[in-house]
Amino acid sequence: MMRRRHEGEADEGDFSTLQEPDQYSENLRSSWIRRKSKDTEVDVRIVDNEVTIKLVQRKKIDCLVHVSHLLDQLNLDLQHVAGGHIGDFCSYLFNTKICEGSSLYASAIAHKLIQVMDTSFAAASLA
């Protein structure tokens, strides 16, 4: 089966190529999106059932706690994480797989990530 097409911003995303029915199995879903807020920048790339997320966040908050929690909520199977502190920024790259039976949009992932980061930042500032 072919997954639903991704709905993203006009200038970015959704380059799934159309091919003949004989090569239907080679038609992979591919989409990406970038979202920004004041202190957070998120890139999400989806190829078939693999999701790659790049997260750059200003002001040091231990964001791994919140991101790992969110990935579990979104049914993303964690495969690889790499990143650390660079100056005032935290930069992380996550490789995950979509669990069977669940479907996700890049925009949803990006939106959730930014929301969680901003919320945690607000909480940290209050504390």
Add this chain to the structure above:
Amino acid sequence: MEYEDEDWLCVTMDEFSLATENGFSRQMMSRKRNYDDDTREYKSKNLETERRRREKLSSRLLMLRSMMNKATIVEDAITYIEKLQDKVQNLSQELHQMEATSVETAETKIVEIDAVEDMKNWGIQEEVRVAQINENKLWVKIIIEKKRGRFNRLMQALNNFGIELIDTNLTTTKGSFLITSCIKVILRKIKIKLDF
């Protein structure tokens, strides 16, 4: 009753005959008698009618009471049945939720079993290594089973201990997590106790 009615009729006949035969004075006397007789008879009539009314009223009251009781009983029965129906719905919903939970649990168990088998097959064991780099900086290497939520719990535990991860790397191999990180201990007095 009948007897009394007959008396009344007889009296009337007598008066009639007297009026026709005799003069005015006798008419007056007959009127007086008539008044007295009427008074007595009226009293008895009223008494009887009152008794009848009272009996009717009491019987009607009893009827009303019985009807009220029946209505109340029916209403109570209806309410009880509705409550039972609500309970049925709630319990069925709980069953659905339990089924969903059991399904999730089953899935988790499957994943866990796979991870455990993989690690055993490849001879991988869980371990934690810590090396000091600076006064308050440590390098850690952690190998744990690959389970959903495990990494999240680890992050939460470290965060609670006041440990900040500076440079982190996590990779997945043969059903296990390999986590290497440079960590900074914010509070010096805390002793690190990691139980996996």
